Amino acid sequence: MTDCPTPVVAVIVVAAGSGTRLGRSHPKAFVHLGGSTLLEHALRAVFALSEPVQVIVVAPEDRVSEARAIAADAAAASAALGHAAPAETVEVVAGGATRQESVRYGLAVLRDGVEIVLVHDAARALTPPALFERVVGAVRDTGVGVIPGLPVVDTIKRVDVSGGILGTVDRSELSAVQTPQGFPRNLLVAAHDSLADEATDDAALVAAAGHRVHVVTGDARAFKITTPHDLERAELVLGVRNPAPAVVLPRVGTGLDVHAFDDESELWLAGLFWPGERGLSGHSDGDVAVHAVCDALLGAAGLGDVGGVFGTSDSRFAGAHGDVFLEETLRLVTAAGFGVGNVSLQIIGNRPRFAPRRAEAEALLASILRAPVNIAATTTDALGFTGRGEGIAASATALLVPLVLAAPSLAEPPVLSLDV
Numbered sequence: 001m002t003d004c005p006t007p008v009v010a011v012i013v014v015a016a017g018s019g020t021r022l023g024r025s026h027p028k029a030f031v032h033l034g035g036s037t038l039l040e041h042a043l044r045a046v047f048a049l050s051e052p053v054q055v056i057v058v059a060p061e062d063r064v065s066e067a068r069a070i071a072a073d074a075a076a077a078s079a080a081l082g083h084a085a086p087a088e089t090v091e092v093v094a095g096g097a098t099r100q101e102s103v104r105y106g107l108a109v110l111r112d113g114v115e116i117v118l119v120h121d122a123a124r125a126l127t128p129p130a131l132f133e134r135v136v137g138a139v140r141d142t143g144v145g146v147i148p149g150l151p152v153v154d155t156i157k158r159v160d161v162s163g164g165i166l167g168t169v170d171r172s173e174l175s176a177v178q179t180p181q182g183f184p185r186n187l188l189v190a191a192h193d194s195l196a197d198e199a200t201d202d203a204a205l206v207a208a209a210g211h212r213v214h215v216v217t218g219d220a221r222a223f224k225i226t227t228p229h230d231l232e233r234a235e236l237v238l239g240v241r242n243p244a245p246a247v248v249l250p251r252v253g254t255g256l257d258v259h260a261f262d263d264e265s266e267l268w269l270a271g272l273f274w275p276g277e278r279g280l281s282g283h284s285d286g287d288v289a290v291h292a293v294c295d296a297l298l299g300a301a302g303l304g305d306v307g308g309v310f311g312t313s314d315s316r317f318a319g320a321h322g323d324v325f326l327e328e329t330l331r332l333v334t335a336a337g338f339g340v341g342n343v344s345l346q347i348i349g350n351r352p353r354f355a356p357r358r359a360e361a362e363a364l365l366a367s368i369l370r371a372p373v374n375i376a377a378t379t380t381d382a383l384g385f386t387g388r389g390e391g392i393a394a395s396a397t398a399l400l401v402p403l404v405l406a407a408p409s410l411a412e413p414p415v416l417s418l419d420v
């Protein structure tokens with residue numbers, strides 16, 4: 001870079017941890033949150049700062065080039081938002097076995113001219129730029145180390161190894177600290193150079209080296225993503241959490257069928273054989289009532305219609321009776337995740353007189369579909385093709401119930417066992 005002013009502030013974003021507690025197959029900073037990695041989220045805030053900063057990303061050794069690409073994406077995203085992202089000032093270095101070691105590798109590439117160093121966890125991916133600005137401003141004002149912290153809201157107990165309470169800690173003295181933690185460069189570098197003992201944050205090292213560190217007000221959005229629950233929280237904060245699964249509603253379908261009388265055929269209607277009655281034409285047995293029911297069931301399940309499912313070219317259904325169609329339809333809707341709630345069927349025609357065998361037909365269809373079936377029959381007052389005795393029509397409505405809703409009534413009652 002040539003025409004950018006030399007940065008006085010550097011931000012080291014440590015992203016070299018493995019994320020054991022998050023339990024993903026890849027390192028935590030490379031886990032996605034709403035379409036971008038945690039590292040990219042963290043870097044976007046850094047690139048949104050009002051002054052040019054040297055950005056140092058500390059990545060796992062085998063992900064240095066990936067981190068470089070992520071940094072470029074974050075810089076581009078910030079530039080698109082109107083921030084003058086100084087992408088040329090990004091360095092990516094390989095991290096170490098501990099966080100402290102990773103910070104040290106980041107410190108090693110600080111540029112000349114940098115006077116204030118912020119160390120930030122990539123895992124605090126939603127930290128707003130304002131918190132960085134607040135820390136930088138406070139380091140400038142005070143000349144000492146500054147870290148963000150929030151009051152502890154829970155009551156804190158000291159406990160022994162068996163869980164016995166030893167006492168209640170005065171929480172007014174406590175602060176839950178976050179990152180970015182900012183320090184005058186020389187203090188931080190010296191603290192890292194002089195102390196070998198591992199510390200979980202940089203403030204502890206600087207304080208152990210005998211320097212005062214101030215806490216400024218932190219930000220709830222700077223929480224550290226450590227566990228799967230934290231990642232869910234981050235998704236909620238960003239508004240990218242998948243909406244709750246849609247309520248599974250019952251489904252309704254309708255079916256209509258018409259067949260002309262055919263004196264050469266026997267009559268099969270609503271699954272029953274009707275001796276002595278005029279038959280109906282059709283590829284199968286011409287049972288309009290059953291075909292209407294099948295259409296209603298298939299339609300409710302979104303599986304098309306009888307013609308599409310039971311093609312006339314399929315020899316299994318040539319001359320087949322209603323039970324074959326209904327059983328196959330039931331198999332299909334069950335496979336699609338539904339049970340039959342109920343079926344309502346209307347038969348329209350002058351003949352046969354349906355009432356005497358209505359209960360028989362209802363019982364047959366209900367036993368096949370394992371659901372209540374009601375059958376009504378009507379004439380059309382001598383109107384239309386049915387009124388003229390040219391054929392029979394049938395119309396059906398079916399209600400399907402998603403099996404997840406139907407399951408409790410199908411399941412055995414739970415068996416309770418008591419340990420005595």
Ligand code: CTP
Binds near residue numbers: 097
């Ligand atoms: N970190 C690092 N190098 C390490 C260990 C941690 O750069 N050797 C970074 C992490 O990438 C993270 C920050 O330090 O951004 C805070 O650490 P933590 O939340 O503990 O992350 P991990 O160590 O990755 O997670 P875990 O402890 O669950 O394995």
Ligand code: MG
Binds near residue numbers: 017
């Ligand atoms: Mg860790």
